[in-house]
Amino acid sequence: MLRFVRPLTRSVTYTRWLHLFIGVIVWGMWLFVDTERPYVPVVLLGLLGLIPAVRLAEGLQARLLLSPHGYAESASGIAAESSATWADRWRTALWMEIRLALGLLTGYLTANLLGLSVDLAMAAGGGTGEGELIDVPGHHWWYALLAPLPIAALLAAVVGLGELITAIARRLLGPSAAERLAALEERTEQLLERNRIARELHDSIGHALTVAVVQAGAARTAGSTEFTDRALSAIEETGRAALEDLERVLLVLRESGRPASRRPTLTDADRLLESARASGAKVDAEVTGPVEQLPGPVSREGYRIVQEALTNVLRHAGPVTTRVRIAVADGRLELEVANPLPGPVTSTGRGSGLRGIRERAALLGGKADTGPYDGEWRVHVGLPLDGLR
Template sequence: MPALLRPLARSVTYTRWLHLFISVVIVGMWIFIDDGKMWVPPVLLFFAGFVPAVRLVEGLQARLLLTPHGFKDPSSGIAAASSVTWGDRWRTVLWLEIRLLLGNLVGMLTIQLPALAVDLAVASGGGDGRTSVLELPGGHWWYALLVPLPVVALLAVVVGIGELITVIARRLLGPSAQERLAALEERTEQLLERNRIARELHDSIGHALTVAVVQAGAARAAGDPDFTDRALSAIEETGRAALEDLERMLLVLREPGRPRTARPTLTETDRLLESARAAGAEIDAQITGALSEVPGPVSREGYRIVQEALTNVLRHAGPVPARVRIAVADGRLELEVGNPLPHPPPPGGSSLRDSGLRGIRERATLLGGEATTGPYEGEWRVRVGLPLTGPG
């Protein structure tokens, strides 16, 4: 029994009732003007359904009154957009006609069923019930037993037709295939953006923390005040750059429509190399070709790839000699970072390395390039090739 009564405790049951009643207003107004032409309201609604904005109005009203969470709920299954295709228009026309039919049915029963209950009560007391469509002769006491039935029937009609009109709204006012595709593309773009931000934070903050940890450990081991001052300066500079990257990423998350501030590119490789050298690594760098001619997206991703590769050197091998090769030629950008394999390998850190290497491969794939990582001739090597024209 509680399950049967639960719909009566939900506010959406009564807002659906109101939604159905709105159609009665249209017919009622026309009856007031000319009750001899009852075919006019359906015809007017037929032509109104072809107006693009009508679908938007009907969708917002259906969301507001037919769904539990209101018109701001995108998961309601009801679109809130104007008609774009003729399919949208024809579905809107069908929706308006069905809504008019069901609304007037509910409106009629809302008046007649309570009137029938009153007639039954009057007739059971000896009077004649004449307010409903039925004329009930008085004098039958057992009519009193039937008084609740019209009320129960009305409540069942309200709940049942309310559910039915909601299902129909989701079918006829729901997103079209074009709208679903647009929503899917938008969702995909959001996920790609979140993934990109995660990679940016991993590379930038991971690099800064690695440099800070290596510098602090080296300063403590050296016991040299001058070296300690240089180490603290390097930690300060690296931390400041990481904070700028973090602030930029947080702005993108807080204000998605805000223009993005500049991200570092390969033209700033010297700063990256100096940061690694300041952490104690011996960097042998060779740069050929014009880095300024590398397209922005390729140059930004190339900078992050080199940054992550150097971060892995410091994190997993320590301040060891490393070589960096950056070449721009024949329409491609070639990146290579290598360092001697430590003996024995340092414990732990495999999950961080795996995450960083996965990020390098993802960046390369998104730009239509390829990446190879792993041991090679006694060293750990990261090698990435990217087309300057992007994926093609």
């Protein structure tokens, strides 16, 4: 029982009823002008639907009166945009015709079912009434028991027609297949951007925290004022760089009008190497080729790959001798970070950091190999440069 009563307690049921009645008003206004040609409103509304701005007006009205979830398009499924193609115009014209037809049906049922209920009530009291749907013969007291039935039928019809007009509005006024595809592509781009930002935060903040932990531990055990000063300087520099990265990411997330700070590239790799050396690691670096001429995306992602690889060295192996090679030659960028294994290999190489390295490489059409090799843990990444300049 509640299933049938619940729609009658929702305000959207009655705003849909109002929306359906608007078609009756248009028809009635025309009949005041010309009763001999009632088909003219049908033609005029069809032509009106071909005007691009009409789709915008109809969409706004439908979202306001038909949606049970409010005005937002994401909740209503009804767009509010002018017609961009002829397909949109024809869909709008069809919507106008269907809306008029359902409006006339709603008006007919409203007037006649209410009239039938009044006729039954009058016949029960000894009066007379002429109903258009059903003639009420004679005068019987039990007609009073039947009088609520037409009203119940009217309310059921209003609920059903309201659901029907809403479903049609979502189909004819909602986004087309091309618009839905474009929205899906935009959403995918947003998710990819957020995933990239999450990886950058992981790499940058993770590197800063790892350096800070290693430096603090080394300073505590060294017992040297000079070493402690160097460690604190390294922690300060690394923390400042991480804060710059964090501020840049927050500017992007907030869609601020302020320009975001420049993202680091492989030309800034010395900063990573010095940070690792300040943590006690002996870094043997080799940089060959025109690194400064690398395409922006490759250079930025390459920096993050080297950063994550060095972070993993400090986190899992400590301040050990590390070999870093950055080479640009033959249309490729080769990155390699290797360090001696501190003991038996227990990691599966499936951590989020290594996964991020592989994802960055795959995104640029390259490949990343990570794992033990000849007594070392090696991260080797090859990225193609063709087509990225």
